[in-house]
Amino acid sequence: MNKLPQILLVEDNPMDVVLTLDAFKEAKLKNKVNVARNGEEALDYLFGRSKFSDRSAFPLPSLILLDLKMPGIDGFEVLRQIKNTDKLKRIPVIILTSSKEEGDRTLSYDIGANSYLLKPVAFNGFIDVIKRIDDYWFSLNIGAPDE
Secondary structure, three states: OOOOOOEEEEOOOHHHHHHHHHHHHHOOOOOOEEEEOOHHHHHHHHHOOHHHOOOOOOOOOOEEEEOOOOOOOOHHHHHHHHHOOOOOOOOOEEEEEOOOOHHHHHHHHHHOOOEEEEOOOOHHHHHHHHHHHHHHHHHHOOOOOOO
8 A cells, every 4th residue: 555645844934834734635635744844843854853853753755845934944955955965855845935036936946946836825726736736746747766
């Protein structure tokens, strides 16, 4: 039996966390979504540090949804560290942000983002984005081979 791919949501805004998790439920997606509430927590999760050291409880995700604008360690630095680490660099990272700044988009792709999505304003738009993420990344896309 295949396990559903797990997702790591990296988001510092509690309202956006609730919105994203509600969109997953409303879209009837069953993927387990782990939440890191800032860049430091995301890196601890991904590197299996601190409370995330048990990989059976906190497995590496199959996909990362990453906000850019966070205090402390921002999304750009999280993305840099992911893409510069052999065991992490093949995990697809989708930037999920409200930033429409061309410089943010350019830098994200330069560092290695796999996709750049703007957070929809309306909840129905958010549900549609989540369904499309699922359709593409977990149905159509053929992921990188395991090392």
